[in-house]
Amino acid sequence: MAGSSPQDRLPWGPTRAQWERARRIVAGMTLEQKAGQVIVAGYHGTDAPRDLVRRYHLGGVIVMGDNIRSVDQLRAVNRSLQQEARRQGREWPLIISVDQEGGTVARVQDGVTEFPTYMTLGAAGDPELARRVARASGTELRALGFTMVFAPDADVTVGPSDPTIGSRSAGSDPELVARIVQGSLRGYAEAGIIAVPKHFPGHGSVPADSHTSLPVQRASLELLSSRDLVPFQAAVAAGAGAVMVAHIDVRAVDPGTPSSLSSAVITQLLRERLGFSGVVVTDALQMAGAAEEHGSAEAGVRALLAGADILLLPDDAAALHAALVRAVRTGRVPHDRLDEAAARTVALMLHQDASAAVEPSTSASALSYEASRRGLTVVAGSCEGRLVGSAVRVLGGTASDRARFTAAARAAGLRVGETGTVVRLLGPGSAGGAGDVVVALDTPYVLASSSATTARIALYGRTPEAFRALVDVLTGRARGEGRLPVPVDGVRPHAGCA
Known part of the structure; x- marks a missing residue:
């Protein structure tokens, strides 16, 4: 006070x-x-x-x-x-x-x-x-x-x-x-x-x-x-x-x-x-x-x-x-x-x-994006450059997850359809999956039972800004800076690009 x-x-x-x-x-x-x-x-x-x-x-x-x-x-x-x-x-x-x-x-x-x-x-x-x-x-x-x-x-x-x-x-x-x-x-x-x-x-x-x-x-x-x-x-x-x-x-x-x-x-x-x-x-x-x-x-x-x-x-x-x-x-x-x-x-x-009141920040959405980008963890795959082509096919997740990913991808200039780099979203309760890129949207444990030709990523979230951070990493515009904060079977401890 x-x-x-x-x-x-x-x-x-x-x-x-x-x-x-x-x-x-x-x-x-x-x-x-x-x-x-x-x-x-x-x-x-x-x-x-x-x-x-x-x-x-x-x-x-x-x-x-x-x-x-x-x-x-x-x-x-x-x-x-x-x-x-x-x-x-x-x-x-x-x-x-x-x-x-x-x-x-x-x-x-x-x-x-x-x-x-x-x-x-x-x-x-x-x-x-x-x-x-x-x-x-x-x-x-x-x-x-x-x-x-x-x-x-x-x-x-x-x-x-x-x-x-x-x-x-x-x-x-x-x-x-x-x-x-x-x-x-x-x-x-x-x-x-x-x-x-x-x-x-x-x-x-x-x-x-x-x-x-x-x-x-x-x-x-x-x-x-x-x-x-x-x-x-x-x-x-x-x-x-x-x-x-x-x-x-x-x-x-x-x-x-x-x-x-x-x-x-x-x-x-x-x-x-x-x-x-x-x-x-x-x-x-x-x-x-x-x-x-x-x-x-x-x-x-x-x-x-x-x-x-x-x-x-x-x-x-x-x-x-x-x-x-x-x-x-x-x-x-x-x-x-x-x-x-x-x-x-x-x-x-x-x-x-x-206690003194503080004015709400006009940059809170930018902060949400920053948090997701800095937490995003590339568990396996390149830490630099593009991880997808110019077109992507999104699978898995909920309808809301796919819609949010699609909106972020199209805003970044990617084509989203039935062909292209396969990005598989793994939500809570998922038993795992395969794709060119697989993304855990909640805890990263599901990555242990998943396979990817290009990258396995832990996103830890499904907000619009989280998907925007994900797309920026996939297109090489940004670098995920996170490290695994929990152990995942078959993955080296504290994996990430930090």
């Missing part, structure tokens, strides 16, 4: 004055207001859920894809929600949050820049590029009225056995992921939006998806410390204001308990061992990994008891609110625990409110 010295700030962002102000605000709240302050709920439809926020005193909302008709509608809804919060007498902003990682996870689709997957940034290997991308994306989100983004993804992916994270991770090298995450956190901070690195203690090394079941993490604490926890330790060192905790059964720490509901994970591992003193956010409580055994509302109570401060996306906000009030009144949840959680949340939003 402008005007504050490093000595005045807490390690997770707010100033000491903001923290004390937050504690005073919470001390003046009713129990019902405090219980609502720790809930960030979803909502139905595309109208502003003012009544939901008012009735349950919610700390905030999370915007999903089906809440969005257009950027103008979204901006108006978010503005209306903040106006409602002010009418309630709030002196701090409402949390208006979104999953907007880039690549495969981006709730806002139209009216903002499409950025490629996080693995693109891992392949580029440049924290400064990660900073610029996060600043650009965060600035666009703040201009739409968002105050919090659930990104960056700080998971270390372990390869094809990771069914959930994949290209959402910067790579398999913990130190690389840590550097890219730190770059992203700087960028989001410059944009004035609260970033929430996720999914502690690491979702990239478990063989199941916590949306549908409770994944089991069987790694030793020593292995977790040298692999999965490294980027989160870096995030803490970088001053992250919040961290999202996943629903994972970490056998070496608290067997049988989802990490989001575990004091051993949240309090002992994240807070005491890693030294994190900021806001702990649960992953969505409606996910099976949290709700399957106890239900969403009970999971929320247990998460608060374990040390979480924000209870995200319960099945039913009213039920969770009632459960929290009841748990405090019966003495199951100490008043001090709820006060602490609410005060952390208010302090973080006071800090966000004091």
